[in-house]
């Protein structure tokens with residue numbers, strides 16, 4: 001949109017006056033942010049309305065992305081960028097002697113997700129809008145997001161994330177679009193005059209689902225889509241009926257807090273309530289919206305697509321069946337044909353502990369009508385498939401089995417498409433986790449490698465790099481990240497490579513200042529910034545990184561004259577509050593940091609920095625400053641990873657196992673420009689099949705490794721008597737489930753190589769450049785365009801090369 005600096009200043013000052021009945025000098029950064037947020041919403045308002053009108057007039061097929069997590073990050077800057085107002089607003093605020101960065105930083109960062117899965121959903125919302133896809137998000141408006149992490153005595157302590165304390169400028173409460181979601185009670189089927197059966201519900205617990213809509217603004221294309229987040233409230237009948245405190249609390253609890261588990265399922269009833277709550281409310285609102293514009297349900301499959309992001313929203317399948325049959329009088333066969341036509345499912349993990357199942361007794365009690373429908377799906381699946389695939393395979397794959405509702409199987413059976421998130425992951429789905437269902441429905445399986453929003457992760461997070469790129473190639477890369485590959489023309493341009501070093505230095509200084517201010521640790525910006533930022537999980541192997549730090553420490557102590565570049569190891573990681581082992585690793589890292597950072601023999605040559613409360617906003621600060629991207633999961637365990645892509649796009653070089661999308665990153669940037677190491681997935685599976693992994697052998701064969709491991713239990717690192725022993729035992733007594741010791745040697749060898757290679761900055765920046773130039777293929781726009789073409793079958797405006 002068009003806006004002059006002068007007009008913006010007038011609008012902004014008016015907004016301040018209207019909101020606060022005071023003048024600018026009397027407002028805080030938060031107050032200024034809120035005023036700016038209101039103004040941006042006003043600027044965007046007509047675009048949002050027009051987008052809906054346009055979709056309606058053209059009767060566009062709507063995509064609904066269902067996800068129990070959305071992790072959008074702060075929206076002020078990204079909304080301004082997408083509206084084309086960033087420079088104008090910055091200039092205007094400067095003229096008013098205000099600091100835009102301070103105002104932006106006052107925005108709360110909504111933590112409505114745990115990690116990659118929730119962030120992916122947010123990147124895809126941004127891309128759907130930017131590609132002109134009629135895309136809608138559907139999720140939960142948690143009153144409290146993921147906990148705030150602080151360290152006390154090196155231990156993680158969780159504090160509530162009260163992100164709504166000052167309200168949320170971006171949301172619109174649409175109380176007129178609320179609907180009821182039913183839980184519990186009894187249901188029985190009553191024959192009608194026409195012979196049809198209708199459900200009769202008794203003594204249900206009804207919950208009012210109230211939607212809050214947030215505009216998702218497309219990149220300079222006049223499109224604003226909607227992210228709809230549902231909040232659980234007392235139904236209107238509560239005004240004149242008695243609700244006990246217990247009943248009130250039960251309703252309140254549904255959307256109170258995000259479960260803090262990543263790649264894990266705890267199987268608690270409240271989680272099942274959350275899942276059905278947003279699935280039911282979302283499907284009800286879709287059908288209502290569709291019904292306003294269409295006669296009957298015949299066209300449903302042509303007009304809507306529902307995407308199931310991991311198994312958490314799988315109940316959209318029986319819920320849509322319920323509405324089609326009970327409310328719209330479709331036969332089973334018609335309803336089932338429509339449902340499978342509409343639904344598609346993305347799997348995000350093959351970890352056993354993350355595959356959701358619900359005890360039938362719990363499920364039946366909480367969702368009696370939905371259970372009846374799942375029973376019928378199960379019965380028909382068995383009847384249709386047993387003659388073809390035999391009883392054994394069908395027993396293994398049916399939605400109901402071993403007293404459980406198996407959500408992943410239900411999702412596959414009720415969808416027309418099932419995708420993994422990186423080529424290796426999709427192969428493992430087909431050959432391992434979902435092997436049997438792949439026999440039944442081979443045509444449903446496909447791969448959609450994850451992608452990232454380059455707008456947020458490069459354009460906004462790394463302005464110095466973006467400007468440098470603009471000075472060399474056409475700014476088209478901002479629309480079309482695949483153009484970044486033309487940067488390879490500068491591979492031998494010494495001046496450009498030097499400028500890349502300067503950009504990295506600038507970003508490192510910003511991070512170093514944060515570290516100094518918040519943690520009191522001084523780090524050298526000519527050091528290697530070696531970054532591992534992701535959830536704390538045994539399979540992600542932060543522990544392998546820790547062993548390397550212990551090795552470097554012992555090495556420096558033993559050989560003080562060693563000449564090597566300084567090394568700063570940077571961690572950001574939250575552990576699930578109940579994940580005892582992960583918390584022990586946190587304590588270990590903090591204890592090691594304490595030892596290393598205060599050792600006068602070490603000085604500034606080695607530092608360990610654990611930045612608390614890692615999230616989207618800290619990612620935006622850390623990623624542009626990274627030299628090394630640690631992607632060191634046990635091969636086969638990380639479905640894709642997305643921080644690997646963000647770090648690559650910012651010129652960090654991957655130190656990576658051949659896992660998830662690391663494989664594709666290494667192939668895209670060239671093996672010579674990364675540091676691959678470790679067992680392949682095939683080798684890991686080989687160990688499983690033969691059962692012959694013996695971690696102790698590695699310990700005994702390598703005196704250096706022995707010395708490093710002994711440091712966990714011999715007092716070298718003070719303050720970790722119990723944690724050190726627990727971790728040591730996990731590696732040696734319990735045979736090292738994630739093959740840390742098997743990969744130790746090759747990991748260390750690559751770390752040594754990095755120390756050497758970093759000294760030649762020209763060569764180093766050539767590698768960085770190869771990574772930046774190859775990162776375009778991991779753009780979320782491309783990924784979403786592939787979903788649109790292959791799965792949702794909706795048009796989009798992606799510019800092809």
Ligand code: 73E
Nearest residue numbers: 116117262263264348349638639640641
């Ligand atoms: O490899 C990542 C992947 O990049 C995977 O672990 C993560 O999803 C990312 C996006 O595709 C993921 N999160 C979960 N499962 N896989 C998960 C499971 C249960 C609760 C919360 C998150």
